[in-house]
Structure formats: structure tokens, C-alpha cells
Amino acid sequence: MFRFLHLADLHLDTVFASRRDGTRERLRSAVRRALEQSVDFAIVEKLDAVVIAGDLFDNDQLSYATEKFIVGQMERLNDSDIPVIYCTGNHDPGGPTNRASRIDWPSNCHLLDSPDPRLIDLTSRTGFDVSFVGAGHDSPDIRENLASKFPVATSVRPHVGVLHAHIVESTSGSSHKKYAPASKDDLVTKGYAYWALGHIHVRQQISNFRNAWYSGNIQGRTPRESGPKGGLLVTIDKSGLSDVTFCEFGPITWIDVDVELSSDVGHLDQLARLLEASAERNLSAKRAETIVRFILTGASSLSTLLRRPVEVDALEQSMRDVLGILDVQIDSYRVSTPRDPEQYRAEPNVLGEALSFLDEVRQDARAITVDLLGDEAVIDWSDASEEMLDDLLTGISEDIIERMVKDA
Amino acid sequence: MRFTRANIDSYGHFAGRSFEIDPKRIVVIHGPNEAGKTTFASFLTTMMFGFSPGNIDQHPYAQLRSNEKRLTGTLEFVSGDRRRCAIYRELKSTPKSRYTSGEGLFGDEEDLRNRPIPSVDHINRRVFKSVYSLSLSDMDEIESRTWDFIQDRLLGGLGMDYIKPARVVIESLEQEAKQFWRPDRRGKPVSSEIEQRLKQLRESRRKAREVDQRVRDLAVKIGELELSIDGLKKERAELKYRQRIINRARPVNTLRQRISELRSKAGDVSPYAELPADPIQELRELRDRKSELQERKLALESRIREDSATIDSYGDKQVALRTVEDEIRSWTSRVGRHESSVAELDETNAQISELSSRLQPVAESLFGSTDLKEILAQLNSVNQSALLSDIGLIADVESARTSDGEATARLKKGQTIALVVALAGLLCAVTGVVLANAFAIGAGLTSSILAVAFWLIVRPRSQASGDLRVEKQDVVNRINMQLGLLRIDSNRMRNGVPDSRLAPDMQRLCDGANEYVRLMSRHRRLSETVADDRQRLRVLTERLGTDNHAPPTVLIARMSRDLEDANFRYQSSEKARHRTDSVRTDLDRTDAAIEKLDRQESHMARLLEQCGDGDLRVGANSIISKRRAQIHADQLSETLDKDYPDWRDLLDQELSTRKFTEGEVVGTELRLDEVEEQLQAVASSLASAREQIRSLQDAKPASDIEGEIEVARKDLLSAKIERxxxxxxxxxxxxxxxxxxxxxxxxxxxxxxxxxxxxxSGRHNKLVLDDLTGSLRLWSEDEKRYLNVDQPLSRGTLDQIYLALRIAIVDHLDRNHEKLPVVMDEVLVNWDAGRRQRAYAILKKLSIDRHVLMFTCHQWMVDEITDVLDAQVITLG
Incomplete structure (x- = not known):
């Protein structure tokens, strides 16, 4: 039997875009703690290897202190005779100018920083042989299919592939850039007992192919990366893949709480009570290690207020104190006014005309926005992202009504 | 569209009211305040557009009638295409309606629920109320608002008062936009503040990256310094080694030279190794010790002789005494008992003589013999106690039989009397029966019963008397048989019964016989004991060969004294024997020691003479000198090993054999000092670099600042998007x-x-919009030029223009649609007569194409309108 820990996307020294210094600091140290805990786990469980499928750190941001920390953790594994298979990803590519290839790794670390697959034979503490095949990124923008370059498993000993890649069948892949793209078939045809994949931050099995897994990242970095995070404990025996078990290492948990506002919610105190009640249903015992993102939708007379950063900041601060959690984020830009644009659309006045015109704008938002704003625009809307356009136009009809109709 | 009838079943305070409306005339709805004018107007609007709100509980005109709330009514009207139409609406739980248009078989009926009637579908309720209904406040606006505002509302909003002028909103938006971002550098828009912050953050990030690079450089430098330290330490070690060789080789060689000289002087002293440090002194001491030993030898020999005499004093006699020591010691305690036994034997003999003399007369009386031994033998052949008991018993039986005989005679007499009494009683009872005398019967029976009872009681006593006689005869028989065995003198018997003294005599003789037997037994035992003691004492004296004629007490005392003396001699001889062995051993040792000292003396003398060429003193001095040289050499050798433990390794070093010049020695020292200084300098640099790293690592990392930048970027983008x-x-x-x-x-x-x-009247007919400013301008025939529609135009002209525009808007909204009624609520009440007259002209023109309804509470207004416009008047209240 051969047991190893599959980690990926640790992103040490990544950038945390949080407004609070304390939250950024906690998140930064949480990633370190996650790595530390995974190493503790490997040592205590006397694992046969630790596999890191890329993006161990963010090359552009890696500090000397973090570099030392990483090497220190690898040395701990070395002291316990646990080999490390580490293939580089797009955030920590190899190559002479990048840190991964310049770090003085301990002798137990097998650095795979070349796109050409390399085979490493390892033997477990019980004498079970496994061949690891891995390839790494040597630049931050690899677009070739690295999986296709992996050799087909021929020997009797089980093979384990280690790769940082975008598998097209993966879920949540649309939010990640398609580096080293490959398909499920590219993996299946190699006949490997297990594929330790990295790049997609959502833990998952590849499209019902039980031998290929993304471990997900070790610590959630943004509200989109919610839920428990960690690594996968993989067991391989003579019959091949025996077991894959998730192990939680990420100390901080992100939780998304959807809250739909109604016209009854007309005051910030009411909103605060609603948010508190909604959050309480989702919070666990680890409050101090939880960050909650409230996603507000629906129609409320507070919509205008909730577009003001000062008000939202104050509400976040209040909710943080009330809930006793690490941090709170409130996404409120989807909250619309309670006025129904349909009531005004057909009226023979400028408002009706404007609402009808906005319908036209939405048909070709980018072009008409560019045309309407012309040189007045601060942002080059011809090149803006769809998300930005969405931010620009969401609730604009309601906004016009609020402004045009008296006593709105 | 012109109204023809309004049937209000239930609406506000109207209930079951019906109003005929002339569709061809202007209609004036007149009534005092609270008469229901507003309710009536609301009813008309509701009939056209439906209920608002559509919930009966929330409707302001819903009133409770017959325990229920409901709004019901019908509005009849003629449409623009001259069709007669009616709309019935009802609101209870849900809005209901029935809309009919046309008449008879060709009429259409439709359920509109709460939707507007088809004639008004080109506008909504809000527009109708805002545009088609003119109120006093609308006209007051001309005085309270600027013309720009009025023009915006009229032309930009077609008079819809719930819509803000677009121009105002646009200005507000542009002001808000400037708060986020401005193209110029004025003010403090949000974006500028964020950009300023971004700039600071980017600078911080640059510095943080510099710090990190500095840390990395320091780490590299530390690595180099550590290497440098390693190199310097290595050189220092080599120099120290060299210096040590130099510093150590010299004294080592000096020592070794001196050792060599001393060892040469000492030569081979091994043959004299056994000689002491001071042979002459030692020789003197040897001789002294030998003299002491010889004196000791003499003393030991004298002691041996004394001990031999002591041993001899313990001879055979003493041996024999110690052999019977236990018996002699037992006699010392037993001799008293022996004397006592002898005395007791004499006393027993006397007691036996006295008893014999006392028993002999009794024996002769009973047996006719004084041979006590034989008599005692006979007595012992019978059971003495049984015989004595029977003799006593015969006397008792005889006594009892005598007294019993007398009693039996008395009883027999009593029995006879009792029999007589019983018979007499019986006779008396029979007589009583014959005579039927109860008393006689009772007395007779009682006496009979008592007599019988007495007889039964005394009867056993007579039987016992007979038994005693039999028992006496048995005892007499037994006694005769016993006495016959004892051959008792026959004179002591009468009729076979012993005489009265026989029993006491027999008793005394038996007691004496028992005493005699006891004394004889004691005499025999004491005689045996005394004889045994005398025999043993005789044997003891014979064994010791001593005189045995003296009394036992004397003999035993003498033997005890001899025994004590023997024991003392024995112990003295034993001690002497033991001591003699030890003294002899000591003597042997002393002899050996003397012999050994003789040998040592002669050996030393021979060695000293040998070393000193026949002179003892010269030889001794020579040996002392050699030995001193040897000791000094050994001490120096120890010093060498101690101070230079590795001197042997040093001898193996190549450098040790080399002769260092003074320059080399000094050069080595100088270089070593230099290396030490460099080491200190590098160590200091190393510590400094490490300290710098420690301090720099506390700085905020670039990634954290990048996070802040990311947030600021988002904020900036958000501000720009908002702008x-x-x-x-x-x-x-x-x-x-x-x-x-x-x-x-x-x-x-x-x-x-x-x-x-x-x-x-044709004076103003040219109202235009300025293309550049968008303002209304009016052609003035008097001044032959366009004037701005604003002050200083006369108020009257402004009123006319305002009304013209309002009505024109209504016409415009109804263009290609049903022409809807216009409602005027006290619009002209505050106007002067001239202005009103001009307004009436407009209304007259307006009423040609549409129905005009005017609401007023003023009678003079009713009169004026009916007079000028031939209006229909509907009076409420």
C-alpha cells in the first residue's frame, strides 16, 4: 500500500484583496498554517509521499521569508523521510528567472519544472512501489497540452500523474484561465492509477473518472472559494486506486449567504437583523475563523443607500461585531428599487422614452455605451469586460426612475 | 368621448345617485365644500381607468353599507365614433366590470376586470390625472415657478407633474459624476483620492520589494560571510597549528635533552634497585633490629620453660576427679536428701512397733490369734467395707422391724373399725332407702365411703412391715457367709447374728491393718533408697581410691575441693599448652627474622663494597648520586608528558624537525592576529546582516500592499464605473x-x-422654439421681433400661452386617439374677469372636440359660465 497527500494551489504569498489589514494578515498566515498542518498530518500519519500539483506560491509576490518558510516545511518532511513530488504551475513556473528553479530545495524534494514529463520511482514504507510521472510549467502561460506528453503506463507498478492543467470537463473551470489544457480522454488513455491535478480551485473528481482529482486549493482566498479546503489523502494498492479522502487543512472558511430583500426591508436596522438571522443559520462553531459574504438581491428602498461604500462599510463593520466573525463582505449592487419600470415604460414622457431607449441600449450595450459616453467616458468601454458592463448597467432603469419620478 | 350618465350605486358618500350629463355642453359640477365634487371626479376617473387601489379595504372611498364594503357604479358615454358605451364596475373582494359598446343586437360586452376602458388605453391614470385635470395649483405655478421650469414640464414632460424635468436630473447627475471623477484637477473627487492612495501604495510596494530584495541580498551576503568565516577559521587553525608546533617543539626538545643527560649520568642502576635510598642508615637500622630480635628470642625461651611446668602439674588424680565431676557435683546436692532418708527410715520403724502393740489385743479377741500378718491376709481376702456395711445394716433392720411391728398392730385395729363403720354406714343407707330418709341415706353413704377410704390408705403399711423381715434375713445370710470365711470366733455370734461389738472391733482392726500395710510399704521404700545411696558412694570412693569410712557429708566435701583444684590445674595447663605453641611459633619467626637480617646485612654490605671498591661508605654515596639523576630524569619525563601530552605526535610532525627562523615565528604571530581581526570583522558584519534581516522581515510584505492596491484599484474602477x-x-x-x-x-x-x-384674437399666433437655447419665443407684432416667453411678457399673455400649451398637449396626446374629457377644478377662480373671458374662449374652442367638465363651489362662477358658455349645471349636495 502507498499513501500520499495530494495538495495543489496553495498560493503562498498570494494577494488578498480585502479592505482590512487584519483580514489580509489572517488570510496570509492561514495559508501558511494550512501548509504547516498538512505537513504535520503527513508526518503523524507516516505518509509515503506528499504531492504538490503546482501553484505552491505566487512567483511575483513570493517574499524571502515565505520562501524560507516553504523550505523549512520541506525540510520537516525530509527529516521524517517523506519525499515530495512538486510540479510547477502557472503561478510558480520553473525556468532560470523564476523562484521555483532557484530555490535550494532539500534532498527529499523532486522538482518537476519542465514540460517534459519525468518519471520518479518511489517505494512506500511497506515496500510497495509506485511510479510518479510529472511535468511542470516553465513559463506562466503554457497553452500546450502537457497531459498528452505523458507516457502510457506499461510496467506493473501503479503510475500516478502529477500535473497542473485545465481539464475541459472540470466544473468551475470557466473562472480559470485555460493553461495546459487537456481533456478527460487524455488522462484516461494513460492508464494511470491516479492523476493528482492542480489549477482548478474547486475540489472535484473529473467527470466521473474516479482516477483523476483536483484537490482544490488548501485555503479559500476569495468569497468564491467557499466551504472547507485542504488536500486529498490518496491510497494506492495492488488493485490500483483504493481510496481518496478529503482532509481539511484550511483554517479560515468562506461562507456565501444569499439574502433576498423585499419591500418590507426599508431600514438599515431591519436589514442588519435580516442579515444576522440569515448568517446564524449558516455559521458553525469556528466563528472567529469565518468570513461571510452576503449576496443581496431583490428590490428594496435601500438600494440607493446600499450603493454607497460608506454605508456598506459601516454595515459590514456592524455585522462583523454582531456575528463575532473574522470578516464580512456585502455585495449589494444587485439590489434594485421597488419601482417597476414597466409602469413607466409606455408613458408619453422623457422617462418612458428613456426606459424604452435603455431597452435598446441593452441590445448592444457596449457599442451604444461607447456612443453615448463618447469622450466623456473615463473607462474605455469598447474594451471593458462583460462584468464591468454588467456593473454599469445593472439597475440603471430603476436608478433613472428613482431620479426622474418625484417623491421616489 | 363624452359622458351621458353617471349612476353611482355606492362610492364614497354617494349611494344610489344618478346624474344625467349633457354630452354636447360644457358641464359645471357645482356644490359647496364637502358636497362630493372630488368624490365625483374620482368616480369618473375610476370608471375610466379602474379601481386604484384594487383592494376594497384600502380604497379611500369604500364605506360600510349593509354590513359590507363595496364600490359600484356605471358610467355611460358616447365614444368618438358616436357609439353609446357603458362601463359598470364593482369592487368587493375583487374588482369586476362589464363594458358595453354599441346598442342592441350589435352591442359588444366585455369583462375588463380592473383594466381601463378601451377609449383611454393610450394614456394611464397618472397621465390623465396629471395632464387632463387642471387645478388651481397648476395655474398658480405660473406665479411661483420660473418659466424655464414650466416650459420643461410642458414641453419636456407634457405637463406631467410627477416627472422631474430631465434637465434638472441631468444637472444633478453631472454634479454627482464630478464627485467621483473630474476631467480637470479641481475639487477632490473620489477617484483622485483613490489615485493618490494608489500612488502611495505603489510607492510602498516598490519599497517593500526593495526590502525583500535587500533581504535576499543580505541572505546571499550572509552566505558569503559564512563562507569567509569558514575560510578564515581554517587559516586560523593552520596558523595556530604552526604556532603551536613552534611554541611546543622548543621546550620539548630542551626537556628531552636534559632527560637524556640525566639518564646517562644515572647509568644502569637496576642492580642496586633493591638498595634503599640511604644504604648506610639502612644498614645501621638492620643491625639495631637484629639486636632487638635476639633479646626477644631469650624471653620466649624462658616462657616456654614456665609453661612446661604448669602442664605437668595436671596429673592422673586430677584427670580421675574430672572424669567423675558430674557425679561429685550431683552428690553435693544429694547428700542432704540421703541423710533425711536415713532419719525417716528410723521413724517408720518406730511407728510400726507402736501399731503392732496396739492391734494385737483386738486380733486376739476376734480371731484368737496375734499373728497380725495372717489376720491381715484374711481380712484382705474379704470385702471389708461390704462386711462392715452389712453388719451396720443388720442393726438398722432390726430396729426398724421392732418399730414397724407396733405400727402394724395399730393399723390392723383401725382397719377393723373402718370395716365396721363402713358396714354400719351401708346399713344406715339401706335403712334410709327403705325409710326414704334422705338424711339417713346421706349419712350412711358418707360414713361408708370414709371408712373404705381409710382402709385403702393403711393397707400398704402393713405390707411394708412384711418386707423388712425378708430383707433382714438376706443380710444375716450374707454376713454369715463372710464371717465364715474369716473364721471369726463363734463366741462373737448369736443365732447367726454378730454381737453388737463385732462391728466396731472389725472396724478398728480393719483400720489398723490398712495403716500397718502403709507403714510397711514406706519402710521398704526408704530402706531401698538408703541402701542404694550407700552402694553408689562406695563405688565412687573406690574409683577415686580414697578413704570411704568418713560420713558421706565429709566425703563429698573433700571430693568437691579436690575437684576444684583439678579443674584449676587443668585450665592452667591448657593455657600453657596453647601459649607454648604460640611462643614456639614466635620463637621460630624470630629466628627466621634474625637469619633474614643477617642475610640482608651481608647482601647490602657486599653490594656497597662492590660499588665502592670495597668501601661501604663510598659505595653508598655513589649509589645515592646515580639514583638522584635517575629520579630527576623521570620527573622531567613526567613534566614532558604532562605539559606536552602530544609530544610524541609532535616528533612525527614534519614541522617539528624544522628549524623556524625568528622572522617566520613573528610572521606567523602577525598573520594570526590579522586573521583574528578579520574574523571579528566578518562576524560583526554577519551579525549586522542578520540583524538587518530580522528588522527588515518585520516590514509589510509586498503581497499585502498588493492586496491594498487591488482593493484601491477596485475602488477606483468602481468610482469610475459609478461616474x-x-x-x-x-x-x-x-x-x-x-x-x-x-x-x-x-x-x-x-x-x-x-x-x-x-x-x-389673432394678435399672437407665432410661438416658436429657439434651436440654440431650446427656449420658447413669441413673435411680437408690435415690436416686430421674437420675445422670450418669460417676464416681462404680461401675466395675461403668459396665462394665455400656458393654457394654450396645456390644451395643445391634451390634443397632442389624443392625436389619433379618442379625445378624452378635460376636467378643470377651480382653475379660473382667482383670475380677473379679463383673463377669465379669454380662458372661456379657449374652453369654448376646446369643448368643440371634447367634453369639458368644470368643478366649482362658487355660484358666481356657475352663473358666469352658464351665461358665457351655455353650460349644463349639476348641483351636488
Whole structure:
């Protein structure tokens, strides 16, 4: 039997875009703690290897202190005779100018920083042989299919592939850039007992192919990366893949709480009570290690207020104190006014005309926005992202009504 | 569309009211305040557009009637195509309606629920109430508002008062947009603040990266310094080694030279190794010790002789005494008992003589013999106690039999009397029966019974008397048989019964016989003991060969004294024997020691003579000198090993054999000092570099600042989006207003000119919009030029223009649609007569195409309108 820990996307020294210094600091140290805990786990469980499928750190941001920390953790594994298979990803590519290839790794670390697959034979503490095949990124923008370059498993000993890649069948892949793209078939045809994949931050099995897994990242970095995070404990025996078990290492948990506002919610105190009640249903015992993102939708007379950063900041601060959690984020830009644009659309006045015109704008938002704003625009809307356009136009009809109709 | 009838079943305070309305005339609805004018107007609007709100509980005109709330009514009207139409509406739980148009078989009926009637579907309730209903406040606006505002509302909003003028909103948006971002550098828009912060953050990030690079450089430097330290330490070690060789080789060689000289002087002293440090002194001491030993030898020999005499004093006699020591010691305690036994034997003999003399007379009386031994033998052949008991018993039986005989005679007499009494009683009872005398019967029976009872009681006593006689005869028989065995003198018997003294005599003789037996037994035992003791004492004296004629006490005392003396001699001889062995051993040792000292003396003398060429003293001095040299050499050798433990390794070093010049020695020292200084300097640099790293690592990392930058970027982007969003809304409004104006203004102004021409009797008929400013301008025939529609135009002219525009808007909205009624609520009440007259002209023109309803509470107004406009009057209240 051969047991190893599959980690990926640790992103040490990544950038945390949080407004609070304390939250950024906690998140930064949480990633370190996650790595530390995974190493503790490997040592205590006397694992046969630790596999890191890329993006161990963010090359552009890696500090000397973090570099030392990483090497220190690898040395701990070395002291316990646990080999490390580490293939580089797009955030920590190899190559002479990048840190991964310049770090003085301990002798137990097998650095795979070349796109050409390399085979490493390892033997477990019980004498079970496994061949690891891995390839790494040597630049931050690899677009070739690295999986296709992996050799087909021929020997009797089980093979384990280690790769940082975008598998097209993966879920949540649309939010990640398609580096080293490959398909499920590219993996299946190699006949490997297990594929330790990295790049997609959502833990998952590849499209019902039980031998290929993304471990997900070790610590959630943004509200989109919610839920428990960690690594996968993989067991391989003579019959091949025996077991894959998730192990939680990420100390901080992100939780998304959807809250739909109604016209009854007309005051910030009411909103605060609603948010508190909604959050309480989702919070666990680890409050101090939880960050909650409230996603507000629906129609409320507070919509205008909730577009003001000062008000939202104050509400976040209040909710943080009330809930006793690490941090709170409130996404409120989807909250619309309670006025129904349909009531005004057909009226023979400028408002009706404007609402009808906005319908036209939405048909070709980018072009008409560019045309309407012309040189007045601060942002080059011809090149803006769809998300930005969405931010620009969401609730604009309601906004016009609020402004045009008296006593709105 | 003209109203013909309003049937109000239930609406506000109207219930079951019906109003005929003349569709061809202007209608004046008149009534005092609270008469229901507003309710009536609301009813008309509701019939056209449906209930608002559509919930009976929330409707302001719903009133409780017959325990239920409901609103019901019907409005009949003639449409523009002259069809007669009616709309029935009802609101209870849900809105209901029935709309009919046309008449008879060709009429259509439709359920509109709460939807507007088809005639008004080109506008909504809000527009109708805002545009088609003119109120006093609308007209007051001309005085309270600027013309720009009024013009915006009329032309930009077609008079819809719930819509803000687009221009105002656009200005507000542009102001807000400037708070987010401005193209110029004025003010403090949000974006500028964020950009300023971004700039600071980027600078911080640059510094943080520099710090990190500095840390990395320091780490490299530390690595180099550590290497440098390693190199310097290595050189220092080599120099120290060299210096040590130099410093150590010299004294080692000096020592070794001295050792060598001393060892040469000492030569081979091994043959004299056994000689002491001071042979002469030792020789003297040897001789002294030998003298002491010889004196000791003499003393030991004297002691041996003394001990031999002591041993001999313990001879055979003493041995024999110690052999019977236990017996002698037992006699010392037993001799007293022996003397006592002898005395007791004599006393027993005397007692036996006295007893014999006392028993002999009794024996002769009973047996006719004094041979006590034989008599005692006979007595012992019978059971003495049984015989004595029977003799005693015969006396007792005889006594009892005598007294019993007397009693038996008395009883027999009593028995006879009792029999007589019983018979007499019986006779008496029979007599009583014969005579039937109860007393006689009772007395007779009682006496009979008592007599019988007495007889039964005394009968056993007579039987016992007979038994005693039998028992006496048995005892006499037994006694005779016993006495016959004892051959008792026959004189002591009478009729076979012993005499009365026999028993005491027999008793005394038996007691004496027992005493005699006991004394004889004691005499025999004591005689045996005394004889045994005498025999043993005789044997003891014979064994010791001593005189045995003395009394035992004396003999035993003498033997005890001899025994004590023997024991003392024995112990003395034993001690002497033991001591003699030890003294002899000591003597042997002393002899050996003397012999050994002799040998040592002669050996030493021989060695000293040998070393000193026959002279002992010279030889001794020579040996002492050699030995001193040897000791000194050994001490130096120890010093060498101690101070230079590795001197042997040193001998193996190549450098040790080399002769260092003074320059080399000094050069080595100088270089070593240099290396030490360099080491200190590098160590200091190393510590400094490490300290710098420690301090630098506390700085905020670039990634954290990058996070802040990311947030600031998002904020900046958000500010820009918000800014562009406002500008976009402004642009949308601007374009929409322009489009709206293009679409509506020309028609409105054209129609307004028509009305204006009527009102002003052709004086003003040219109202235009300035293309540049968008302002209304009016052609003045008097001044032959266009004037701005604003002050200083007369108030009257402004009123005319305002009314013309309002009505033109209504016409414009109804263009290509059903022409809807116009409602005027006290619009002209505050106007002066001249202005009213001009307004009536407009209303007259207006009423040609549409129904005009005027609400007023003023009678003079009713009168004036009916007079001028031939209006129908509906009076409420």
C-alpha cells in the first residue's frame, strides 16, 4: 500500500484583496498554517509521499521569508523521510528567472519544472512501489497540452500523474484561465492509477473518472472559494486506486449567504437583523475563523443607500461585531428599487422614452455605451469586460426612475 | 368621448345617485365644500381607468353599507365614433366590470376586470390625472415657478407633474459624476483620492520589494560571510597549528635533552634497585633490629620453660576427679536428701512397733490369734467395707422391724373399725332407702365411703412391715457367709447374728491393718533408697581410691575441693599448652627474622663494597648520586608528558624537525592576529546582516500592499464605473428628452399656436422654439421681433400661452386617439374677469372636440359660465 497527500494551489504569498489589514494578515498566515498542518498530518500519519500539483506560491509576490518558510516545511518532511513530488504551475513556473528553479530545495524534494514529463520511482514504507510521472510549467502561460506528453503506463507498478492543467470537463473551470489544457480522454488513455491535478480551485473528481482529482486549493482566498479546503489523502494498492479522502487543512472558511430583500426591508436596522438571522443559520462553531459574504438581491428602498461604500462599510463593520466573525463582505449592487419600470415604460414622457431607449441600449450595450459616453467616458468601454458592463448597467432603469419620478 | 350618465350605486358618500350629463355642453359640477365634487371626479376617473387601489379595504372611498364594503357604479358615454358605451364596475373582494359598446343586437360586452376602458388605453391614470385635470395649483405655478421650469414640464414632460424635468436630473447627475471623477484637477473627487492612495501604495510596494530584495541580498551576503568565516577559521587553525608546533617543539626538545643527560649520568642502576635510598642508615637500622630480635628470642625461651611446668602439674588424680565431676557435683546436692532418708527410715520403724502393740489385743479377741500378718491376709481376702456395711445394716433392720411391728398392730385395729363403720354406714343407707330418709341415706353413704377410704390408705403399711423381715434375713445370710470365711470366733455370734461389738472391733482392726500395710510399704521404700545411696558412694570412693569410712557429708566435701583444684590445674595447663605453641611459633619467626637480617646485612654490605671498591661508605654515596639523576630524569619525563601530552605526535610532525627562523615565528604571530581581526570583522558584519534581516522581515510584505492596491484599484474602477454610470444615465436622459421633444414639441407648439390665435384674437399666433437655447419665443407684432416667453411678457399673455400649451398637449396626446374629457377644478377662480373671458374662449374652442367638465363651489362662477358658455349645471349636495 502507498499513501500520499495530494495538495495543489496553495498560493503562498498570494494577494488578498480585502479592505482590512487584519483580514489580509489572517488570510496570509492561514495559508501558511494550512501548509504547516498538512505537513504535520503527513508526518503523524507516516505518509509515503506528499504531492504538490503546482501553484505552491505566487512567483511575483513570493517574499524571502515565505520562501524560507516553504523550505523549512520541506525540510520537516525530509527529516521524517517523506519525499515530495512538486510540479510547477502557472503561478510558480520553473525556468532560470523564476523562484521555483532557484530555490535550494532539500534532498527529499523532486522538482518537476519542465514540460517534459519525468518519471520518479518511489517505494512506500511497506515496500510497495509506485511510479510518479510529472511535468511542470516553465513559463506562466503554457497553452500546450502537457497531459498528452505523458507516457502510457506499461510496467506493473501503479503510475500516478502529477500535473497542473485545465481539464475541459472540470466544473468551475470557466473562472480559470485555460493553461495546459487537456481533456478527460487524455488522462484516461494513460492508464494511470491516479492523476493528482492542480489549477482548478474547486475540489472535484473529473467527470466521473474516479482516477483523476483536483484537490482544490488548501485555503479559500476569495468569497468564491467557499466551504472547507485542504488536500486529498490518496491510497494506492495492488488493485490500483483504493481510496481518496478529503482532509481539511484550511483554517479560515468562506461562507456565501444569499439574502433576498423585499419591500418590507426599508431600514438599515431591519436589514442588519435580516442579515444576522440569515448568517446564524449558516455559521458553525469556528466563528472567529469565518468570513461571510452576503449576496443581496431583490428590490428594496435601500438600494440607493446600499450603493454607497460608506454605508456598506459601516454595515459590514456592524455585522462583523454582531456575528463575532473574522470578516464580512456585502455585495449589494444587485439590489434594485421597488419601482417597476414597466409602469413607466409606455408613458408619453422623457422617462418612458428613456426606459424604452435603455431597452435598446441593452441590445448592444457596449457599442451604444461607447456612443453615448463618447469622450466623456473615463473607462474605455469598447474594451471593458462583460462584468464591468454588467456593473454599469445593472439597475440603471430603476436608478433613472428613482431620479426622474418625484417623491421616489 | 363624452359622458351621458353617471349612476353611482355606492362610492364614497354617494349611494344610489344618478346624474344625467349633457354630452354636447360644457358641464359645471357645482356644490359647496364637502358636497362630493372630488368624490365625483374620482368616480369618473375610476370608471375610466379602474379601481386604484384594487383592494376594497384600502380604497379611500369604500364605506360600510349593509354590513359590507363595496364600490359600484356605471358610467355611460358616447365614444368618438358616436357609439353609446357603458362601463359598470364593482369592487368587493375583487374588482369586476362589464363594458358595453354599441346598442342592441350589435352591442359588444366585455369583462375588463380592473383594466381601463378601451377609449383611454393610450394614456394611464397618472397621465390623465396629471395632464387632463387642471387645478388651481397648476395655474398658480405660473406665479411661483420660473418659466424655464414650466416650459420643461410642458414641453419636456407634457405637463406631467410627477416627472422631474430631465434637465434638472441631468444637472444633478453631472454634479454627482464630478464627485467621483473630474476631467480637470479641481475639487477632490473620489477617484483622485483613490489615485493618490494608489500612488502611495505603489510607492510602498516598490519599497517593500526593495526590502525583500535587500533581504535576499543580505541572505546571499550572509552566505558569503559564512563562507569567509569558514575560510578564515581554517587559516586560523593552520596558523595556530604552526604556532603551536613552534611554541611546543622548543621546550620539548630542551626537556628531552636534559632527560637524556640525566639518564646517562644515572647509568644502569637496576642492580642496586633493591638498595634503599640511604644504604648506610639502612644498614645501621638492620643491625639495631637484629639486636632487638635476639633479646626477644631469650624471653620466649624462658616462657616456654614456665609453661612446661604448669602442664605437668595436671596429673592422673586430677584427670580421675574430672572424669567423675558430674557425679561429685550431683552428690553435693544429694547428700542432704540421703541423710533425711536415713532419719525417716528410723521413724517408720518406730511407728510400726507402736501399731503392732496396739492391734494385737483386738486380733486376739476376734480371731484368737496375734499373728497380725495372717489376720491381715484374711481380712484382705474379704470385702471389708461390704462386711462392715452389712453388719451396720443388720442393726438398722432390726430396729426398724421392732418399730414397724407396733405400727402394724395399730393399723390392723383401725382397719377393723373402718370395716365396721363402713358396714354400719351401708346399713344406715339401706335403712334410709327403705325409710326414704334422705338424711339417713346421706349419712350412711358418707360414713361408708370414709371408712373404705381409710382402709385403702393403711393397707400398704402393713405390707411394708412384711418386707423388712425378708430383707433382714438376706443380710444375716450374707454376713454369715463372710464371717465364715474369716473364721471369726463363734463366741462373737448369736443365732447367726454378730454381737453388737463385732462391728466396731472389725472396724478398728480393719483400720489398723490398712495403716500397718502403709507403714510397711514406706519402710521398704526408704530402706531401698538408703541402701542404694550407700552402694553408689562406695563405688565412687573406690574409683577415686580414697578413704570411704568418713560420713558421706565429709566425703563429698573433700571430693568437691579436690575437684576444684583439678579443674584449676587443668585450665592452667591448657593455657600453657596453647601459649607454648604460640611462643614456639614466635620463637621460630624470630629466628627466621634474625637469619633474614643477617642475610640482608651481608647482601647490602657486599653490594656497597662492590660499588665502592670495597668501601661501604663510598659505595653508598655513589649509589645515592646515580639514583638522584635517575629520579630527576623521570620527573622531567613526567613534566614532558604532562605539559606536552602530544609530544610524541609532535616528533612525527614534519614541522617539528624544522628549524623556524625568528622572522617566520613573528610572521606567523602577525598573520594570526590579522586573521583574528578579520574574523571579528566578518562576524560583526554577519551579525549586522542578520540583524538587518530580522528588522527588515518585520516590514509589510509586498503581497499585502498588493492586496491594498487591488482593493484601491477596485475602488477606483468602481468610482469610475459609478461616474460613467451617471454620465450614461445623463446621456440617456439627454437623448431621450431630445427624442421626446422632437417627437412631441412641433405638434404641441402648432396646436398651441392655434389656441393662441383664438385667445388673442389673432394678435399672437407665432410661438416658436429657439434651436440654440431650446427656449420658447413669441413673435411680437408690435415690436416686430421674437420675445422670450418669460417676464416681462404680461401675466395675461403668459396665462394665455400656458393654457394654450396645456390644451395643445391634451390634443397632442389624443392625436389619433379618442379625445378624452378635460376636467378643470377651480382653475379660473382667482383670475380677473379679463383673463377669465379669454380662458372661456379657449374652453369654448376646446369643448368643440371634447367634453369639458368644470368643478366649482362658487355660484358666481356657475352663473358666469352658464351665461358665457351655455353650460349644463349639476348641483351636488
Amino acid at each position: 460613467d454610470r451617471r454620465m450614461l444615465i445623463a446621456a440617456v436622459l439627454r437623448r431621450s428628452e431630445q427624442k421626446f421633444r422632437d417627437q412631441h414639441q412641433p405638434d404641441v407648439i402648432k396646436k398651441a399656436n392655434e389656441y393662441l390665435k383664438i385667445i388673442t
